Amino acid sequence: MRILEKKFRGSQLCRTLSYPIAYAIAWLLLEKGPLELDDIVKEVQRSKPAVCHQLSKLRLVNIVRYDKNWRRTRYWIKYPQEMREFFKACDRVITRITSRLKKDY
Numbered sequence: 001m002r003i004l005e006k007k008f009r010g011s012q013l014c015r016t017l018s019y020p021i022a023y024a025i026a027w028l029l030l031e032k033g034p035l036e037l038d039d040i041v042k043e044v045q046r047s048k049p050a051v052c053h054q055l056s057k058l059r060l061v062n063i064v065r066y067d068k069n070w071r072r073t074r075y076w077i078k079y080p081q082e083m084r085e086f087f088k089a090c091d092r093v094i095t096r097i098t099s100r101l102k103k104d105y
Contacts, residue, residue: 013061021046022054026063030083034067034076 017023024044029035035043041051055075058064065078077083 009061013063016057016061019054019057021050022058025051025054026058026077026083027087029064029075029077030080030087034074037073037075040075 017026021044025040028040028043032043037048037051037055040055041048044051055064055066059066063078063083064075066073066075
């Protein structure tokens with residue numbers, strides 16, 4: 001079976017966002033707007049190398065952009081409206097899937 005380019009990119013996006021740290025970083029950038037690396041590290045409470053690794057994955061799937069100004073790098077979501085809709089759809093599906101859980105672990 002041949003995978004079309006759009007379906008391949010969609011699977012790459014879903015695979016990247018399946019990592020909780022990548023999901024948290026994308027959500028953070030969506031909610032707070034452009035942030036520098038140190039600010040992201042503080043917010044998600046992970047090491048700088050871990051955050052950099054996930055940011056590079058998010059850049060590869062083309063949803064995070066960055067701008068360098070000397071030693072400072074700012075990151076932001078490239079398609080904020082579409083990503084907001086994507087996260088809302090994810091929340092609706094998760095709410096539906098977990099509706100029968102007695103408690104949230």
